[in-house]
Amino acid sequence: MLFFQRKDKSLLQAIEDAEYTVLDxxxxxxxPQKDSIVSFGAVKMKGGRIDIGSSIxxxxxxxxxxxHSSIVIHGITPSDVAEEPLIDAVLPELAGYCGNNLIIGHxxxxxxxxxxxxxxxxxxxxxxxxxxxTCRIYEWLKSNEGSFSRxxxxxxxxxxxxxxxxxYDVPFAEGHNALGDAFITAQLFxxxxxxxxxxxxxxxxxxxxIGKA
Amino acid sequence: xxxxxxxxxxxxxxxDPARIMILEEAINFLKNNPPFHLxxxxxxxxxxxxxxxxxxxxxxxxxxxxxxxxxxxxIIKKGSVKILMRxxxxxxxxxxxxxxxxxxxxxxxxxxxxxxxTVIAADDSVCYIxxxxxALRLIEANPxxxxxxxxxxxxxxxxxxxxxxxxxxxxxxxxxLLFTTPAGDIAKEVxxxxxxxxxxxxxxVMTAHSISSLIILNGSNVPxxxxxxxxxxxxxxxxxxxxxxxxxxxxxxxxxxxxxxxCFEAIMKMIRYNIxxxxxxxxxxxxxxITNHDLLLLQGxxxxxxxxDIEKQKTVEGLAPVCAKMNNIIGLLIQEGAKAGxxxxxxxxxxxxxxxxxIEIAEExxxxxxxxxxxxxxxxxxxxxxxxxxxxxxxxxxxxxxSAVAKEEAKRYFGALTVFINDSLAQTGFPSCPADFMANNxxxxxxxxxxxxxxxxxxxxxxxxxxxxxxxxxDMRPVYGKxxxxxxxxxxxxxxxxxxxxxxxxxxxxxxxxxPPIGFFKSFVVEKSGEHKNEFDLKLRGVMPLNDxxxxxxxxxxxxxxxxLDRISALKARHPVVREYHDEIVHVFELIMMLRMHCQYEQxxxxxxxxxxxxxxxxxxxxKKSVREAFHLISKLQGMVVEMYKPLIV
Numbered sequence: 027m028l029f030f031q032r033k034d035k036s037l038l039q040a041i042e043d044a045e046y047t048v049l050d051x052x053x054x055x056x057x058p059q060k061d062s063i064v065s066f067g068a069v070k071m072k073g074g075r076i077d078i079g080s081s082i083x084x085x086x087x088x089x090x091x092x093x094h095s096s097i098v099i100h101g102i103t104p105s106d107v108a109e110e111p112l113i114d115a116v117l118p119e120l121a122g123y124c125g126n127n128l129i130i131g132h133x134x135x136x137x138x139x140x141x142x143x144x145x146x147x148x149x150x151x152x153x154x155x156x157x158x159x160t161c162r163i164y165e166w167l168k169s170n171e172g173s174f175s176r177x178x179x180x181x182x183x184x185x186x187x188x189x190x191x192x193x194y195d196v197p198f199a200e201g202h203n204a205l206g207d208a209f210i211t212a213q214l215f216x217x218x219x220x221x222x223x224x225x226x227x228x229x230x231x232x233x234x235x236i237g238k239a
Numbered sequence: 240x241x242x243x244x245x246x247x248x249x250x251x252x253x254x255d256p257a258r259i260m261i262l263e264e265a266i267n268f269l270k271n272n273p274p275f276h277l278x279x280x281x282x283x284x285x286x287x288x289x290x291x292x293x294x295x296x297x298x299x300x301x302x303x304x305x306x307x308x309x310x311x312x313x314i315i316k317k318g319s320v321k322i323l324m325r326x327x328x329x330x331x332x333x334x335x336x337x338x339x340x341x342x343x344x345x346x347x348x349x350x351x352x353x354x355x356x357t358v359i360a361a362d363d364s365v366c367y368i369x370x371x372x373x374a375l376r377l378i379e380a381n382p383x384x385x386x387x388x389x390x391x392x393x394x395x396x397x398x399x400x401x402x403x404x405x406x407x408x409x410x411x412x413x414x415x416l417l418f419t420t421p422a423g424d425i426a427k428e429v430x431x432x433x434x435x436x437x438x439x440x441x442x443x444v445m446t447a448h449s450i451s452s453l454i455i456l457n458g459s460n461v462p463x464x465x466x467x468x469x470x471x472x473x474x475x476x477x478x479x480x481x482x483x484x485x486x487x488x489x490x491x492x493x494x495x496x497x498x499x500x501x502c503f504e505a506i507m508k509m510i511r512y513n514i515x516x517x518x519x520x521x522x523x524x525x526x527x528x529i530t531n532h533d534l535l536l537l538q539g540x541x542x543x544x545x546x547x548d549i550e551k552q553k554t555v556e557g558l559a560p561v562c563a564k565m566n567n568i569i570g571l572l573i574q575e576g577a578k579a580g581x582x583x584x585x586x587x588x589x590x591x592x593x594x595x596x597x598i599e600i601a602e603e604x605x606x607x608x609x610x611x612x613x614x615x616x617x618x619x620x621x622x623x624x625x626x627x628x629x630x631x632x633x634x635x636x637x638x639x640x641x642s643a644v645a646k647e648e649a650k651r652y653f654g655a656l657t658v659f660i661n662d663s664l665a666q667t668g669f670p671s672c673p674a675d676f677m678a679n680n681x682x683x684x685x686x687x688x689x690x691x692x693x694x695x696x697x698x699x700x701x702x703x704x705x706x707x708x709x710x711x712x713x714d715m716r717p718v719y720g721k722x723x724x725x726x727x728x729x730x731x732x733x734x735x736x737x738x739x740x741x742x743x744x745x746x747x748x749x750x751x752x753x754x755p756p757i758g759f760f761k762s763f764v765v766e767k768s769g770e771h772k773n774e775f776d777l778k779l780r781g782v783m784p785l786n787d788x789x790x791x792x793x794x795x796x797x798x799x800x801x802x803x804l805d806r807i808s809a810l811k812a813r814h815p816v817v818r819e820y821h822d823e824i825v826h827v828f829e830l831i832m833m834l835r836m837h838c839q840y841e842q843x844x845x846x847x848x849x850x851x852x853x854x855x856x857x858x859x860x861x862x863k864k865s866v867r868e869a870f871h872l873i874s875k876l877q878g879m880v881v882e883m884y885k886p887l888i889v
Contacts, residue, residue, distance in 0.1 A: 069261065072291075075368065079288035081261050195363065209261050213365075216294040 036126075037231040041219060042073040044230050047127040047155075048212040050204045051137045052100040055093040058139035062088035063113055064102050066120060066141075067205025069212050070127070074219045076212050082123050083205040085110040100202045114148045117141065121153060128230065129155045132187045132211050135239040156230070159239035160211055161185050163218045166236040170225050190214055262287050265367065268316060272340035274384040275314075282380075289373040292316070295360035302344060302358040309344035309354060311368045318364025319864070323357040336361065336865055348374060382494070422505040423498025426519040426527030429454045434463055434486035438474055441466055441485040452516045452528065455489045462525050464489030465516060495519070498526045505529060549592050555600060555663040562593065562667045569627060569840070579832035580804050587623040591718055593667065594633075598719045601659045608656070609648050612637035613717050613724040614678065621714035622786065623802045624832070627839045627849040630672045631664055632711060634683035636690050636724045646686070653684050676711065687724055694732040701745040710746070713790055714801045729799055736794055743795055747884035750787035751877045753779070777838070778851035781831040781866075784873050785824070788880060792817060803828060816879055820872070827869040834862065 036044075049068040055061035063086055070080040085102070087110040097103055120141070131137055134157050142152035164185070187210055191198045196213040199206070227233055265287040269275035275283065293313075295301055301320065302309055319338040337343055347354045348371055369377075378385040431454045432441055445453050445468075457463035466489045474481070474488055496505045498521035505517060519526045552558045569586060598614055618632035619625050635653055640646045657678035665671055678684050685693075697709040713732075717725035736742060786803055793799075793806040796813040800806050807824055810817035817824065839849035855863060 074293055076292040078261060078265050078290040078292060078367070203260070206260055213292075213294070216292075217296075220294055220296045220299070 037229065037234070039230050040073075040228060041222060041230060041233050044073065044233075045125075045127045046071040046130050046158075046215070047124045048076075048130045048208050048215060049124070049134065049137060050131055050208040050211060051140060052102060052202060052204045053096060053140055054088050054090060055096050058136065058143060061093070061096075061140070062086075062090055063140050063144065064088050064092060064096075064100070064107055065204045066137075067203065067208040068120070068123060069205070069208050071130075071212055071215070074216050076209075076216060081205055081209070082120070084116045084119070086113050086116055087111065088113070100204070113144050117144055117148065118150060121145065121150065124153060124155055127155060128158055128233075129153070130158045130160060130211065130215050131239075132160045132190075132207070132214075133239075134159050138239075156234055157239035158233060158237040160190070160215050160218065160237070162239065163215075163222075163233075163237040164190055167218065167221060167225070187211065187214075265290055268340075268367070269314075272314065274381075277381065277383045278377075282377075286369065286373065286377060289370060291368045291370075293366055293368055295320075295364045295366065297360055297363050299360050300357065301360060301366075302347070302354050302356070304354055304357040306354045308347035310348070311344060311370050312342050312348060312374045313344050313366040313368055314342045315339050316365045316367050318360060318362035320358050320364060321361045323359065324355070345374070379491075421498060422496045422500050422502050422519050422529060423521055423526055425502065426498065426529050429518075429525060429528045431456050431462070431525075432485065434458070434489070435484045437482050438471075438479070438485050438488060439481035442471055442481075445471075451530070453485075454518070454525065454528065455485055457486075462518060464491045465518070466490070467516060496529070497521070502529075549589070549596055552596065553600075555597065555666055558593065558596065558663075558667045565589065565668075569836075579829045579836060582836060583624045583626065583832065586625045586629075587620070590620070590625060590629065590669075594664070595719050597660055597663045597667070601656050601663065604659060605652065605656050608637070609645065609652050610638040610640055611721040611724065612653065613721050614660075614719040615715045615717050615725050617713075617715040618676070618711040621711070621716040621801050623716070624782075624786075626832070626836050627843060629669055631661060631669050632672055632676045633661075633678045633718075634676070634715075635678045635685070636728060637684075637686050638721070638724060639686045639688045649686070650681075654679075654681065657684050687728060690728050691731050694728070695735060698732060698735045698739050698742045701742050703745070703749065706742070706745045706749055710749075710787065710790070713794060716801050733794075733797060733799065737797070743791065744884050744886075746787075746791055746794070747880050750784065750791060751881055753784050753787070774852040774854045776851050777831065777835050777853045781870065781873070782835065784877065785828055785831070788873075788876050789817075789824070791880065816876065816883075820876070823872055824876070827872050830865055830869055834858075834866065 047068050047070055049066065051063050051066040053061045053063050065083070065085050067081065067083040069082075070077045085107050087107045089112060092102065092104055129138070138153060138157060145152050187207060188198055188200075190196075191210050191214060194214055194217045196210055196217070198210050222228075222233070227236055262284065266283055269278070269283055269287060275286065278286065295318075297318075301313065304324065315337060317339060319336060320343060321336050322343065343358055430444060430448050430450055432444055434455050434457050436444075436455075441453055441455075445451070445466075452465055452467040454462050455464045455466060464486070466485055470488050470490060473479075479488070495518045498519050505519075516528055516530050519529055549558065549561055552561065565586075569582060594614070594616070602608070613636045614633065615621070615636060616633045618630075620629065620632050635657055637649055637653055640649055661671065661677050661679040671677060676683060694709075694712075697705050715725060715729070789803050789806050789810070792810050792814045796810060798806055798809045798813065800809055804825065807817060807821065807828070811821045812818070834853070835851065838853050839851075842849045855866075858866065
């Protein structure tokens, strides 16, 4: 009973007051069953405010090979991470970092699949935080702006992080890095946040309704 | 079940390139923007770490006037903001724009009472946010940073100017010179005690020496702070123990002045920081102390004792070196952030005084005038809008004479007098007017009757060329002699204007031809060839059209003032266009004048002679944007002039 009361209250919090962890991971490949995390990066937000000093970034030794196609994306080679700690050592830190925050990310459910698989493997509770996908918010905002837009930009290949960054005038450099991408995602989310209340999305509950991953 | 939370960022390796990236971006940004460029690397890093970042869509209100004070200094990373202020019973008016790298919110953060301006995002903007506590610590540890932020605090020169106007520059010849006296010369010997002295002993020392302040030295005999009467009052009010060391109640005095700095600089600092005592440092050592009282004595009744420098001279040769200092002083005023109207006002006051002095010297040379006369100035001088480069635009109106002999005598006397005056002015640094609108041109040295004939001819039989020439005469202003001659002439032509509206039509027709340099696609239209290729003439395309429009409205509405800003404010109640666009017009006028002065100052510093051409590429994005908006307003006003005077335009 008590649990539900508290949960209800947090759902009614204004999105300008809620606390968020914006997260991104880089992996050895794209299969959540087989591939592993090689790095993660995250930054905290309180409402629309990105806390510059709060960022966290870890390189991880995946103790397995890294797909060549992935190395091309994030530039992390096996020798870069040979000396880094194993995932077992750093995941609890990430879990602690996220706390009770809403977790925000671009296609965040994929990142969480990797993280929770590893957490279960080392015998820890998987993350149960609410997840919000910036891509879903984007799509919702577009469809909300008019029927045309959905038709116009609903194409799958337009939805990658950099395309959205370009559209919303968020600065980015080519090449993926977990923290850099988390920062871009945060700035994107920041811009979405400024538009949402005007479209009727005011509470955490509303945010989950349109962006839950 | 919450997991143990590690403090974020605690165990992170220093050299991790990606970790540093976000911070690095912030650090690099700070490094390139004052006042943060003054900080040492470790401090910079620490400051960057404390930052957060926020996004404000265009039009959002970031701070609200009379709202709670700002809880942070905001540094604009991207975009721009406008700052608005509402004075009693008035609408909000834009008082400032800030662009990338600028900051805002400092004043109310320090003052801590309430927000004094409204800040609105003029573009989609991203700001770094430096929280209150970190900002205050930064200021405490870095006087230079404090100084930078504080300079926004008081627009000192505006105040000085107001004060100067209020007192009408009354001064006495015994004043010492504010601009030329080094602070060290008037510094008083300091009485010091060590920081461990008790409060009571400190008070005793102050009483024994009849002083209102005491300098506290630390263990190494370096001044660490100051105790003033104010601090002692607080001790009594709070019933503190008198045996406590004085160091607990002293103010840490960060603000110092070098013994070689002029008293003008010293007084500026005092006003800026609202302090009454300041330490004077010479070669790194404490030389003495000056109080606002000392400075008040020094400045006498005139804050701009510069003019007394002029007053003391007996010859034209003596005036020249004094005038040479003018550009430095104007530069100082501009750097201090004085408003354009104040700077031009001060330049005018000084130039007027110089002109009067020259005429006095001339009269001594040539004896008493045979008939009363009035020396008038017109053009920018008449409008009190001179900047660095001021050509002479002047003339003489003398009283009508009764006999042919008297007429001949007057002609001869004023002929010789004006040649001397114009030459002397040229010697002191005022170039001759290329169009020969000068008193030594017989055409512009005439009895009142002839002047009336001129105006009658211009107004009742307007010819395009003559109308154009006559424009600047409508800005005439008396400077020396019998002012009533000038006033009579002015009344005369206002009467004529009331009966000859067609002249205003000609005038309107003339001034809308000179359009501001805005192309259809919002880009600048610049000169296509010649010396000023890719530049535009800010005076010709910006200042003049606006002056012309305002003059037209003033003549139409019977406003006899000559200064553009004065005209605008008088027209607010009388002219429909000005009533509607008053604030915008004032803002645009200030902006263009300021830009022109800044550019001229830059040119002077680069050793070039100041001109009016500006290359848009040298403007910042914000400046470009503002100038574009300014030109759009001028364009719009010209459109209205066309509409309004259509029936009169031939």
